[in-house]
Amino acid sequence: xxxxxxxxxxxxxxxxxxxxxxxxxxxxxxxxxxxxxxxxxxxxxxxxxxxxxxxxxxxxxxxxxxxxxxxxxxxxxxxxxxxxxxxxxxxxxx
Numbered sequence: 001x002x003x004x005x006x007x008x009x010x011x012x013x014x015x016x017x018x019x020x021x022x023x024x025x026x027x028x029x030x031x032x033x034x035x036x037x038x039x040x041x042x043x044x045x046x047x048x049x050x051x052x053x054x055x056x057x058x059x060x061x062x063x064x065x066x067x068x069x070x071x072x073x074x075x076x077x078x079x080x081x082x083x084x085x086x087x088x089x090x091x092x093x094x
Contacts, residue, residue: 073079
């Protein structure tokens with residue numbers, strides 16, 4: 001009886017292994033036929049387009065908010081501060 005149980009488990013393991021090997025080989029063959037580079041380039045191009053659109057949207061929103069703030073300052077009689085200018089020079093020697 002113990003021998004029969006052992007044989008059933010061994011057969012089950014062999015079948016599972018054979019199914020796994022068949023699945024692995026099938027996936028490997030499918031990937032070999034698939035145009036992975038073309039798909040990767042297309043996906044990257046799409047992501048770059050999306051990133052550019054997001055940047056455009058963010059810049060547009062920033063400009064709209066700046067316009068609203070400037071108009072609000074104008075209504076209360078406050079002058080808008082000049083744009084910040086960075087100090088490109090420095091006073092010490094290297």
